[in-house]
Amino acid sequence: MxxxxxxxxxxxxxxxxxxxxxxxxxxxxxxxxxxxxxxxxxxxxxxxxxxxxxxxxxxxxxxxxxxxxxxxxxxxxxxxxxxxxxxxxxxxxxxxxxxxxxxxxxxxxxxxxxxxxxxxxxxxxxxxxxxxxxxxxxxxxxxxxxxxxxxxxxxxxxxxxxxxxxxxxxxxxxxxxxxxxxxxxxxxxxxxxxxxxxxxxxxxxxQTLDFTTTPLDYALLVQSLGYDRTMAWFPVQPPNAQNPYDPGPYRKDPPAPMEQPVPAVLPATMQGTSFKAASRQIGPSQGRWAPPAADTAAVLDVLERLRNLPPAAIHRGSNSNNWAVDGTKTASGKPMLAGDPHLNQTLPAIWYQVAARSPSYDFSGVSIPGTPVVLIGKNQHIAWSLTNVQNQATFFYQEKTDPSRPNQYFWNGAWRDMQALEYDIPVKGGKPEHLTVPLTVHGPVLTTKGQTLSVEWIGALPSPDMEVLLGILRAQNFTEFRDALKDWHAPSQNFVYADDQGNIGLISAGYYPIIPKGDPWLPLPGTGESDIAGTIPFDDIPQVYNPPTHVVFSANQREVGPGYPYYIGTTLDFFDAGYRASRIADTLAKGNRMTMKDFEALQNDTHDVLAMRIVPKLLAALTGQKLSAEEQGAQRLLAAWDGNMAVDSAAASVWWTFWNHYLSDTFQPWWDAAHVPVDQDPDLAVGPELTSLNQDLEAWTLNDPDNPAFTAPGRAHRTAQDVMRQAFSEAVADLSKQLGGEPASWTWGKLHARQFPSLAQIPELGYGPRPSGGDRWTVDAASGGLVSTAGPSWRFIVDWGTGVEGVYPGGQSENPASPWYDNEIPLWWDGRYLPVWHVADAGPGIQATWRLSP
Known part of the structure; x- marks a missing residue:
């Protein structure tokens, strides 16, 4: 039926x-x-x-x-x-x-x-x-x-x-x-x-995991807020408490060489495409060398064009958790590992679950349709999972050009010829569209409006990632696992590890570009002095093996402490605020004789660490204040709250609405006075999505309540307590107008839902929206706004002493008429799991057998 x-x-x-x-x-x-x-x-x-x-x-x-x-x-x-x-x-x-x-x-x-x-x-x-x-x-x-x-x-x-x-x-x-x-x-x-x-x-x-527009965002912030304020509010090092998994000591060595970029000259016919692609000298350049004031035009032009990409094609925010503990902290006496990558949640799902066996391979896990490997899983001796490192991998260059020198750009002391590729793009119902792609030594030119702006993206470098993944599938121990990862280039990933011999580890493998001069979080001069000089040597990248804490973990937080001798990214977009990592680190540190049920509870945890740090300060600010009946009701909810963003929690609604107003009341006056171009770059809108602002406001509220940022331009002096009281009053009024009734009825599920849209965007073929717990900072993350479309895409747990389990929100088939289209969503939603077997163990529950012959 x-x-x-x-x-x-x-x-x-x-x-x-x-x-x-x-x-x-x-x-x-x-x-x-x-x-x-x-x-x-x-x-x-x-x-x-x-x-x-x-x-x-x-x-x-x-x-x-x-x-x-x-x-x-x-x-x-x-x-x-x-x-x-x-x-x-x-x-x-x-x-x-x-x-x-x-x-x-x-x-x-x-x-x-x-x-x-x-x-x-x-x-x-x-x-x-x-x-x-x-x-x-x-x-x-x-x-x-x-x-x-x-x-x-x-x-x-x-x-x-x-x-x-x-x-x-x-x-x-x-x-x-x-x-x-x-x-x-x-x-x-x-x-x-x-x-x-x-x-x-x-x-x-x-591209989904590490192509970013962050340097363009910084350029607009500097143009509006000024350099000093931008770097104070969007600093390189986070201002709040962090939990790096690799605390050091660190070493520093000369840069290691990187794979060379794709050559400009390509064959006329490229395998795997119907396009004609050829290289030639580019025609007269429309670009010109412009003073910094003209940079904004180029930046805005590129941002406008990049908005034409599918939403998931540009990396925004952070995603995923993984961790492992050794046998000293488990009931089985064997290591345990968990992973849950947070990606866009759609139907069909991104994953296809499979187990396979042949003379050289015996693995089980999840694969991406279109590729011949499992990305997260285990073989007979090792298990692994991934999270995104978040280091900077996209760099923009301001090329020096001159109208009197068409088709050239100035680099390393001389004028160089640009190259160009030609494509004919087939168009349904129309004539093919011709495209010319200009290339400099840094990469493709994206605009010549105002100035010539090119992009160098590490994902565009050839990378033997497929060879690496096959090496992981065959690896029998940590040495083989680590050796395979030496050739991993992009996207940089935190590979967590646990094996059947009792070992655990974590390696943040990938290319970490080194810029010898300039601020890499801003567009860089293209004349040569700020070119990528190499990558951080593999022995120097973040990594640990059998640490004395008996725990390894990553949740997109900065993997290293402030003493790390290399630049790897800033607080804006490149790293998570650290709240998921803190919850995981605290839970695992206190854990003893842990079982798979404990890991299940942590993967499904909806505790908001930031809320538990800020709510006591808010309650203190409200003490002795004259509050309305509704405000008193909301205050009582927060005072009794355990910090869980549960679907039936009214305090969760009060907290989330308060925090959004607190951010807005603190920063929006500055945005308005500086004319930050949010209408042209929506990523700069004040809100929880701007990671740096959450960290700033947390740090100031806890340690610097008289920070000048609380005093809006042209207004009377304010402190954190003043702004919190204002934000609380606005939040209560907002919730009363939106939801009505008593504060106890303002449950989080009335504001927040999860939805799994169909790839065809036919609503009948999707799932939800359905009221849901969690938020962007909980371990059970729900990203994408109040109707979340991103979160845990595969929950995976390995106990080398008792078994393996996993679940993902979807099904194996893309056919909506199939019983296997969305059959695992109810399990995933309720925090339940299914056994993950190898081929030799797959007797229970087998429904059918195909016998394939040549």
């Missing part, structure tokens, strides 16, 4: 979509007119065929071209696949086949986004995104990564086998008329898969 209702909602949703389709979080563009929907409802090849294709697997034998030997694939009741292959080649081929069987449209969207090919299927509205992605160069980087793989490298062999598996499925679906419905609605068929497509999807994730 439930499945019939879902099919009905799906059909109704397709009808309600009318003549347009929005491609959601991965694309986010109006699709223009769809083809006639009559074909979508054809009884032979339309929605009904897709519904039939959504039937759960049954025992069957299938022929899959390209296999070397027979492969067995088992499915459990929740859709997890268990691949048992006799050769490594067949493992990766079977994984490619399964990914395409379950997530082909999602895979095609992701490769199209990174390769700048969305306009080909949705029309000219996607051109701004396509142009920017081609400028940034994910496709160029993927092509170079593929060309650099030796014929015998494990990564090359895995990619070739995986590609064969995807194409075997595409061919099968075309022959049977069972391509996913979105292909039929958009009126196209997927092109054959290539290894470059997989590497582009890898680049998509890199």
């Amino acid at each position: 439930r499945r019939r209702r879902r099919i009905g909602r799906w059909v109704n949703g397709l009808c309600a979509a009318g003549a347009t389709l929005v491609l959601g979080d991965l694309a986010a563009f109006g699709g223009g007119p769809l083809p006639p929907l009559g074909s979508a409802f054809n009884p032979g090849t339309g929605v009904w065929t897709a519904a039939k294709d959504a039937e759960l697997p049954r025992d069957t034998s299938l022929r899959v071209p390209g296999l070397q030997q027979p492969v067995q694939v088992k499915f459990d009741a929740n859709g997890t696949a268990y691949i048992d292959a006799k050769t490594d080649h067949d493992l990766f081929l079977a994984l490619g086949y399964l990914h395409a069987k379950n997530r082909l449209f999602q895979m095609d969207l992701m490769r199209r986004q990174g390769e700048g090919r969305l306009a080909e299927i949705v029309g000219a509205k996607a051109l701004p995104s396509d142009e920017l992605e081609l400028q940034l160069g994910l496709l160029r980087t993927a092509q170079q990564e593929w060309n650099q793989m030796g014929p015998g490298s494990p990564a090359r062999q895995a990619l070739l086998a995986y590609t064969d598996g995807v194409n075997a499925c595409i061919g099968e679906e075309k022959r049977n008329g069972t391509l996913p419905m979105m292909f039929k609605l958009l009126g196209y068929e997927p092109k054959p898969w290539t290894p470059v497509d997989t590497l582009v999807i890898q680049g998509d994730m890199t």
Whole structure:
């Protein structure tokens, strides 16, 4: 019955979509007119065929071209696949086949986004995104990564086998008329898969995790607030209490060399794309060397253009938790590990759960459809999980140009010729759009408005990440794990580790660029003196192994203390405020004889550390004040509150609303007086999303209540207590107007919800919004505003003494008619978990077996 209702909602949703389709979080563009929907409802090849294709697997034998030997694939009741292959080649081929069987449209969207090919299927509205992605160069980087793989490298062999598996499925679906419905609605068929497509999807994730606009934000802040105030309020080092997992001592060595950037001259035809791409000398330059006052025009032009990218394509904020403890702190006497990466939550989900076994591999965990590896998981001897390091990886350069020297820029004492790449972008319903991408030594030129501004992004450098991940899958101990990570470049990640021999560790692997001169958090001069000089040597990056605390943890906080001798980023965007890290560190430090239930409780914890630091100060400021009846009720709620952002907590609503007013009452007068261009750069709006301001206000409230910032420009002197009282009164009035009733009825769930939108942005195919606990600072994080669309995307716990479990908010299938479309959301929502098995352990709950043969 439930499945019939879902099919009905799906059909109704397709009808309600009318003549347009929005491609959601991965694309986010109006699709223009769809083809006639009559074909979508054809009884032979339309929605009904897709519904039939959504039937759960049954025992069957299938022929899959390209296999070397027979492969067995088992499915459990929740859709997890268990691949048992006799050769490594067949493992990766079977994984490619399964990914395409379950997530082909999602895979095609992701490769199209990174390769700048969305306009080909949705029309000219996607051109701004396509142009920017081609400028940034994910496709160029993927092509170079593929060309650099030796014929015998494990990564090359895995990619070739995986590609064969995807194409075997595409061919099968075309022959049977069972391509996913979105292909039929958009009126196209997927092109054959290539290894470059997989590497582009890898680049998509890199871009999501470390391409930022922060130097542009700083430039606007300096123009409006001035340099001194900007750096006082958005400092390099955080002003509040922090919990670095690597407290030192630290060492400093000369910079290590970095991989060279993609060369300017590229072949005329690039594998894996339908574009024509060629290199030539760029025509007359429109840029000019301008005084600093003209920088704003260039900055705003780039920011406006970058807003045309899908929301997830630019990294904002922080995400993810992971930790491990050794056997001295567990009931089993063995190490335990936990991880929950916080990403955009959509249907279908970003993850596909799988276990696989072959002569060289035996692993289980979660993979990203389109790639042949699990990113988070375990093998027979080690387990690992990831969080984002948050170090600065994007740098903007002000190139020196001159109208009298067209097609040139000044660098390292001489005028140099710019290079340019030419692309023809296919556009649905129109002529191909021609794009010229100018290149300097730093990277692509993004604007010549006001001045020539280029970007150097570490994610655009070729990186052997696929080889590294395969090395991790094969690693048997910490030495092999660490050796593999020496070649990891981008995105920088905190790799937590625990093994079956009792060891734990954490390595923040990746490139940390070193800028020899200038402020790297601002656009830098492009004349050579501020070029990247190398990267922090691997032995000097943050890392620990079997620390005396018996605990390792990361939650996107600054991994090192103020004594670390290298610059790695500032408080604005690059690192979390530290509240999740503090909660994790305190809980693990106090923990004793911990079990998986303790780790479950911590992953689902909604305790707001910042609230518990500030609320006592607020209550003290309210003491002796004349309060209204409603204000007294709100005061009593806070006095009795335990700090949990629970869905049924009214105190949580009072706290959150108060904090937003406190931020606004403190900083907005300064923003207004300085004319900070929030209308042109919404990322600069005063609010909890500006990490630095939360840290400032916390530090001043606790330690400097007479800070000059509390006295608004042109107004009478104020202290923290004065502003808190004002913010509290405003918060109570705000909640009374919005929710009505008594303060005890102002529960957090009336303000706050979680939602998992569908990639097709058809509401009937999403989940929620549903009232929810948590906030952006709780371990069970809920990011994205009062209707959160980002948070824990995979909860994973390993106890080397008792077992493994995990859950993610979604299902294995992208087909809304499938019982495996959203079946794990209720488990995830309630804080429940499922066993995570290896292939050899997968007997319980097996529902069907596929026997694949060549």
